[in-house]
Amino acid sequence: MKLPNLLTFLAISISLIIMNSCAEVPDERAAADYEAPQKIDVIFDTDANNEVDDQHALAYLLFSGDHFNVEGVTVNATSDPDGFDTFSPVSDHYDEARRVMQLCGEFYGRIPLLTGAEASFEEIRGYVHEDEFDGHEAVNFIIEQALKERDQELVLLPVGKLTNIALALKKEPAIAENVRIVWLGSNYPETGEHNKIWDEESMNYILDLDVPFEFVTVRYGDPSGTDAVKVTQAQILHRMPGLGTEISEPVEGRHGGEFTNWGDYSANLFEMYTMYGDPPSRPLFDMAAVAILKNPDWAERRIIPAPIMDIENDVWLERPDNERELVLWEWFDIYGIMNDFFQVMENPVLVDAP
Secondary structure (H helix, E strand, C coil): CCHHHHHHHHHHHHHHHHHHHHHHHHHHHHHHHCCCCCCEEEEEEECCCCCCHHHHHHHHHHCECCCEEEEEEEECCCEECCEEEEECCHHHHHHHHHHHHHHCCCCECCECEEECCCCCHHHHHHHCCCCCCCCHHHHHHHHHHHCCCCCCCEEEEECCCCHHHHHHHHHCHHHHHHEEEEEECCCCCCCCCHHHHCCHHHHHHHHCCCCCEEEECCCCCCCCCHHHCEEEHHHHHHHCCCCCCCCCCCEECCCCCEECCHHHHHHHHHHHCCCECCCCEEECHHHHHHHHHHCHHHCEEEEEECCEEECCCCEEECCCCCCCEEEEEECCCHHHHHHHHHHHHHCCECCCCC
């Protein structure tokens, strides 16, 4: 090699070495400075046997271990899958939550599952200071977790009626400053809605407390509510079978049969439950509430003065001068939420058991 060419070669080599060494420094610093997003501590409160959305919300939560710490699951009683007005005992909701927890990674027995209220807030509230009362296991667990020292607020995520949450606040008001209640409920500003109707007194009680409270709106038939976050039966039957982790012992489903993974049970739930519309579909209301905790950009957020419900006349009473405010979630990003749901189902990250 001639001298000029050798000098050119050496110059280029030295330049490349310097460039590479300089490029590595920012990468190392970035790695050193990177902090994973803080996981959200949450208690999931559910009437799991009611429809098909509770189960999918719980699975989505348990499979999002990169975003959540699931401190426990509490259940309460509302209707069963056969009808809005058909009562289903709290034991049925416990059993369905247990199935999902087991199918999603054998979490039953590792993440607490607590029996909550069978009756209403008004029927139970006078007994909360007794050693045992209807729902005491769930209520006492919520209080215990809310009083634990932690570096963030505890999210209470009720996706059924608010009975357990209201009873916990009634028994121990001090927890109000430690929790954030994100409720899948109400058609506000319209009336109706399953979770509200099943215990309106519990909602009114919370609306008059100084506690962070958020409505993740339902709004049947309205594109602005979680009713719009629909999935078709065909999508579920095509994409869900086989997804999730395989478990060692099969679990008997709500409608019979045995299952060893969550995906197969999801498909069975959609095969057996009534669908509506063309194509046949169901909203995953409750799953959307989990989604906006993961990514608040998947819905629009408004702050409003807290209204109150005139239960006797079935009408909302606005209180524009009320200093007590609440958060209203509406206009959900259907594509963003459903896309993330299926990605999580296909690539689950299991939560850590407490």
